[in-house]
Amino acid sequence: MATKRDKLDVDATTMRDSWRRRAETVVGDVDAMVAAAAPGPPGPDGCAGLDGPGTGPRIPPPGDIAAVVFDPKEGLTANDKTFSRAQLLAAVANALEFGIDADPDGLERLVDDVLEVEGYAVRVPTLGSTVLSSIDRYTTQDILDAEETVRAQTLERFDTGAVQLTGNRAAAAIDVFQVAAGFELSAEQQAAVARVLTAGHGIDALVDVAGAGKSTLMEACRIGWDATGTTYAGATLAAVAAKQLHDASGIPARTVAAWLGEIENGSGLRGVDVLVVDEATMVDDRAAAVLLGEAARTGTKVVGIGDHLQLQAIGPGGWFKETHRLVNGLTLTENRRQEDAAERAALDVWRTGNHELALRMLAEGGRIHPAETADEARSQILPPGAGRGPARGAGPACRGEGQAAARPRPGRCRGTRGPVLDEAHLRRRLPPGAEPAHRRGRPARHRRRGQRHRGGEPGPGTRRAPRPRAGHRPAHPGAAVRRRGRGGPRPGGRPGRHRPGTSGDRVRRGRPRRGPRPAARQARRERGQEPHRAAPGGHVPEGVPRS
Known part of the structure; x- marks a missing residue:
């Protein structure tokens, strides 16, 4: 401690000066070193703020920052x-x-x-x-340009006779659909189909509530377009939605991103007479402006379907609502999917934006079952005794928890291939004295008490079969002798095998083979239909074939 230097009270300026002097003894020009290593504004010590070689300006110009x-x-x-x-x-x-x-x-x-x-x-x-x-609030010029493009294209192509069918053809398409589907469309659904087929607007919009049957309407419209040789295609935000649109209505669909790529490459909407944009509210304004501009160039009719009170665009949206207002589009209000009146009422409240009240209405009707944990949610979904492990796909309430846990299929016990059966049910179906035995990955097998099963130890009260002596057959008919190939000559001259009954033999025990009864076997032997089997060291009567 005597050689330890005393602590000095110094400020930041004194420390910087000390560091600078020490750096000058090593590199010489400290300012050039700082400018080359860390370009930027002058530091608090007032050193020169020169830019390093090839590092550019300290602060980018406003144009670069704006970009x-x-x-x-x-x-x-x-x-x-x-x-x-x-x-x-x-x-x-x-x-x-x-x-x-x-x-x-x-x-x-x-x-x-x-x-x-x-x-x-x-x-x-x-x-x-x-x-x-x-x-103060601002927006960007490209958003204003996209909104203007949508508005201008909607007004310019209004009532231009684009892909316009006659009333008779539209009615015929509705009749054909109703006969093929086996049910009738409601009055507002028929009006919507007739509007899409006969209005002649280059850009049209249709609002449908949840369960209104938009896929049904598009299938009826497709029948009318097929009758006139009109080509059609679909556009959705997600690839899964594109497949669902194709499966439900028969209209081949692609994602909006794929269509934008085609437009960028130059092919665009060439050869497409009608483009159906499903869930159009999820498409942002910039993408919609590009699609509508390309549709105007190729003369493609655009039909947007969606509900601006449900799903919204990830990016800046709102074009569909404005388009629906400009063309005075129809709105489907009949929910034909939900049969329960309480569910329909809750969905109507959801569209108004009061989501809390809608969820409360569904909970009061027993449609929502909240749970605190994943295990609690599984217990509400699965019946009692439905398995010893968590079920796969137990529901949204437990998603994200227990992902690493094993999840057998619902309706099956882990380690079995049969249906779910509790132990009490299994015992009622077993013969007296039997116990259920489960083996992992194999069907359940029944085992009587004291019976030795394959792959396990003998039960209580079971005697192990004695090892056979040399020159004798095993005790029961189902046993077989398997020799291990380790050294030793064999009677008959072939080396490498043990004689029966030596220490190299191993008895493989199993269930006795079932054969004919002794009386029937003796009768067959007398008729010469079954050979006599001589015991080791015994003889066979003359005239009797050996085995």
Whole structure:
């Protein structure tokens, strides 16, 4: 402790000066080293803020920052139509790789420069409270352009006679569908089919509530298009939905992303007379503008189906609702899927946005069973005794828990291949004195008490068969002698095998073979139909064939 130096009270400036002097003794030009290693604004010590060789400017120009923060795929309007100034401040700060200087107003000035870049941000009216700071709201020019494209195409192609069938053909298509399906369409469903086939709008929209039968309507429309040689295709947001549309209505469908790729490559909607956009509310405005613009170029009729009060677009949406208003589209209100009146009422409340009340109505009707844990949810789904392990696909309430646990099929016990049977049920079906025996991966086998089963030890009261002596056959008819091939000559000259009864023999025991009764066997021997089997060391009568 005597050689330990005393601690000195120093401030940050003194430490920086000390570090700088030590660095100068090693590299010489400290400013050049800092500029080359970490380009950026001058530090607190006031050293030179020169850029390093090939590192570019410390702060990117406003145009480059605007291209990053307003990118359609990853920028502020990738998922929302508008953003506040506070959100823009955070986005600009994150876009600065090397940070910004200590001036508190520097970021504000940089944001103002970014907003002044042409072709990006556009001021929109402010909503809500005006007390807080940085509440100004903006959008981007590409969203406004997409909305204008949708609006202009809808109005320009209204009542242009695009793929317009006569009333008789539409009625014939409805009749053919009803005969093939075996049921009649409701009045509003028939009106919707007639509207799609006979209205002649280049862009049409149809709102359908849950269970209104949109797939049924599209199948009836497909029958009318087939009768006139009209080509048709479908567009959905997801590939699973595209397959479901094709299976339900017969209309081949692809994803919206696939259609956008075709448009980018140049083929686009060429050769398609009608494009059915299923769940159109889930398609964002930018993608809708591209589809409608390509449809106008190729003369393709676009029919959008969806409900803006249910599913929404991941990105900035709203084009379907505006299109439905502009064309005065029909709305299907009859729920023909749910038969229970309480379920239909709950779905109607859900469309109004009061989701809490809709869930409460479903719970009161016994349609929703909440659970705290995954095990509790499984116990509510599966009947008692439905297996010793968690069931596969026990329901949404337990999804994500216990993924690594084994999940046998519902309705089967783990380790069996038969139906689920509890032990009491099995015992009632067994013969007296038998016990159920389960083997993993094999059907259940019945085992009497004291009986030795294959693959296990003999039960209580069971005697192990004695090892046969040399020159004698095993005790019961079902036993067989298997020799191990280890050394020793064999009578008869062939080496490498043991003589029967030696230590190399092993008795394989099994169930006795069933054969004819002794009296019947003796009668067959007398008629010469069965040979005599001589015991070891015995003889066979003359005239009797040997075995």
